[in-house]
Amino acid sequence: MTKVQFYHNAPDQLALACELVAKAQAGGRQVAVRAADPAMARKLDLMLWTVEPLAFVPHVMNGGPLADETPVQIGAPGSDARWPHADILFNLAADLAPGFEGFRTVVEIVGRSEAEKAPARARWTQYKTRGLPLKAFDAERRVAL
Known part of the structure; x- marks a missing residue:
């Protein structure tokens, strides 16, 4: 059964994503990242090159020629029909x-704006309706809610 974690109140959604993706990949996880749109996907791609000065997070855009063998994939709605990994999204x-x-x-x-919170509440409800285990964290204070 899929476990779902929400990180609420993120001051910078992409910075937190980079941090968590880097930690997951360093821990041996295979990661899919679904950005909101292609522009966000490109920005995340660039950020992952510099997340830590001496670290490397191997990543490619979803559907790229090395996608099947790269631990971190980045995609956006429309390019997320098939992910080669099914560990963490x-x-x-x-x-x-x-x-x-x-x-x-x-x-x-989830960021701080109401424009980000309202759809997140709807997703929370959809996951809950499906009976999936949910956990919530405050992204800024780094505590469970």
């Missing part, structure tokens, strides 16, 4: 990711 988009049920863990990162 970071969802930065406003809707549920297609096929999220196939992942072991889904991580939702």
Whole structure:
């Protein structure tokens, strides 16, 4: 059964995503990151090159030629029909990711604005209705809610 974690109150959604993706990949996890749109996906791609000065987070855009053998994939709605890995999915988009049920863990990162909170509440309700185990964390204070 898919476990779902929400990180609420993120001061910078992409910075937190980079940090959590780097930690997951360093821990041996295979990661899919679903950005809100192609522009966000490109920005995340650039940020992952510099997340830590002496670290490297191997990543490619979803559907790229090395996608099947790279531990971190980045995609956006429309390019997320097939993920080659099914370990952990970071969802930065406003809707549920297609096929999220196939992942072991889904991580939702929610910013501070009402424009980000309202869709996150709807996703929380959708996950809860499906009976999935949910955990919530305050991203800024780094505590469970």
